[in-house]
Amino acid sequence: MEINDLTPAELRVWQAFATGTEVDFREGTEPEGAPERTLRAAVLRTLLLNGPSESGEIAALKVRGARVTGPLDLRYATVDSVIHLTHCRFEHAPDFVGAQLRYLSLRDSEMPGLSVTRARIDGSLRLTRCRFGGAVRVDGAQIAGVLFIDQADITVGDTAQPALQLNQVSVDDDLCAHHLRTRGRIRLDGATVAGSLDLEDAELHNPGGNVIDAEALEVGANVLGRRLRAHGRIDMRGARIPGRFDLLYSRLSNPGGTAMRASSCVIGEVWLRKGPPIEGMLNLRRSQIEHLNLEPEMLPDQVRLLDLTYTSLTPHEPPERRLPMLERDEDTFDPHGYEQLTAAYRRTGDDHAARLVQLAKQRRHRTTLPWYGRLWGHVQDATVGYGFRPMRALGWLLSLLAVGSLAFALQAPPALKADEAPHFNAVFYTLDLLLPVISFGQESAFAPEGGQQALAYVLVLTGWILATTVIAGVTRTVSRQ
Structure with missing residues (x-):
């Protein structure tokens, strides 16, 4: 592409690229769709792949407040320059499938969707406050820095399709998604996050379906979900969280189905407190939890705790308030659950409570016996x-x-x-x-x-x-x- 073919707006960006100077189209009085604020995606592609350079300067694409027309296609491209396309509006979903990037920021932008599948990013990927009218795909990507999806809004027309695909993603730092809003399913199957996964104050909607698929998720530190509002099923089967799974003040709702399945997990601490009762089934079967911080008030009518193992249980409650959670597992009599609760009381020195739990165990076992045993x-x-x-x-x-x-x-x-x-x-x-x-x-x-x-x-x-x-x-x- 010849420089003579560029519009005045594109020429400004072209000349600023070599020195990494930011071009802010919000400074003028032109409306958002005016030619003075419009950039062709093909020009940006050419600039990133074959743009000018100056000795002693670090080239970078830094644009604010532009309207980008045409598809930005950088599939399998190698881009050595930092990309800042913030406060922009894209007519087509940018495509970075398989690309190798140094740093990508689309902060505060609006677009029909985004694909970063199997891309490799040496720095961070920032999608803070972005508004997406379609699916966002980051599946299989390798991100050396932080993945920011905080305060983003993602809506898909067909809720059968994932709104946010993060399955098999590898993040070497934190995954920051607080205040995230989604209409559709989030896929985190097989994802690896070296730091913490932050979903605090997020609002996730997919009523009647899965709102989060996170089977075999591996997190290096914590999963933070304080004040999380999830309208749909959360599936975290086989997750590994050595730190804290924090759901304080959260609202989990999937009436008529499973609200949260965290079976076969290995978790350091689970905090379920200060929130309204869970609407839907809670499944913690076969999980290993070091510390369970659970308020009886949050438990739903159906609880599955078969073979759940935990070391300590807080807050300290009398057996009359803890035993109902064992009796709500209607499928089978689980003596292991009573032994776990007994051991938790004995660790706190409450032998009287431990005896009451054992007595309740014998009475529950009696209901499974023939008439002469009863x-x-x-x-x-x-x-x-x-x-x-x-x-x-x-x-x-x-x-x-x-x-x-x-x-x-x-x-x-x-x-x-x-x-x-x-x-x-x-x-x-x-x-x-x-x-x-x-x-x-x-x-x-x-x-x-x-x-x-x-x-x-x-x-x-x-x-x-x-x-x-x-x-x-x-x-x-x-x-x-």
Whole structure:
């Protein structure tokens, strides 16, 4: 392209390129679409690939407030100059597929879409406050600096297509997307972010569908989502987040479906607090979380926690407020969940709460047994609370001892051998009937008749039941320790 073919606006940009001088078309009074503010994309392409240079100067394309006509096609191009096309309006979606760039900033610009698929950027990619009327594709790109999508607005007409494709992207620094607004799905499958992923104050819409696909996402530090508003399903299966997954004050909504799936993840800390109740199912199955900061108020009606492992649980709440989250997993009885909650209480020194969780575990397990198992479970629960309330056994024993002693004291049973029988003692005779192992020599020496014989059978049977349940409870206690 000859310099004589350039418009006055293009000539200004051409002459400023060699020294990296910025050209700001917003300084004039011309309207946005005026020729004085219009640049052809073909001119910009030629400038970036074969533009002039000056000795001792660093060439750069720095333009503000221009209207760019025609497609800016830099597919698989190698561009050694920094690109600043800010506050611009593009008629066509810029195409940087497979390009090698030093630095690209389209900040505050408006365009129908953008493609940076498989591009390699030695610096940062800045899309701050951009407005996109179509899909933004950064999938497979390698970005050595920061990826800025903060305060951007992305809307696609067909929500079946991703609004923002970041799958397999590699970012060597942070991915900054706070205050991001999207209408459509965000794909982060297999993405790698060396720093933190910032989604604070973002508003993501794809009702009835996936709002974030982030399977096998790897983040080097934190995922920050304070005050995040997600209207759709968040899928983070298999994600690796060594730092904090922060969802304080967030609103997760996908009524009738799964609001968030973070199964099979490895996460340092998960913070779910200060927000409204999650609308939709929460799935944390098979995940490993070092610290779970969870308020019961945020839990939805359906929770999936099968094989979830966590080291600590805050804030400290009584078991009555924590147990419902285990009972909301309706698919199966998960003893592992009760053991995890028990261990969390024991780490804080709250042994009483730990015992209540274990008691709740036995009661939940009872519902899965056949009728005879449930019957025996009710007996153990009523007598000694499955061994977690041993004082009940003492109460039963004292009550039965009092009843038996009184009944036999009013009328002593006849002796089997009157000349050999010891002196009858109603208390020790009742103890002989109640205690299946210990013998005081009373039971074998006297033979009750009639109603006393029936009472003796009841005392013997009750004694065996109490002894069996106490032994079962002691066995469970010893095995836990």
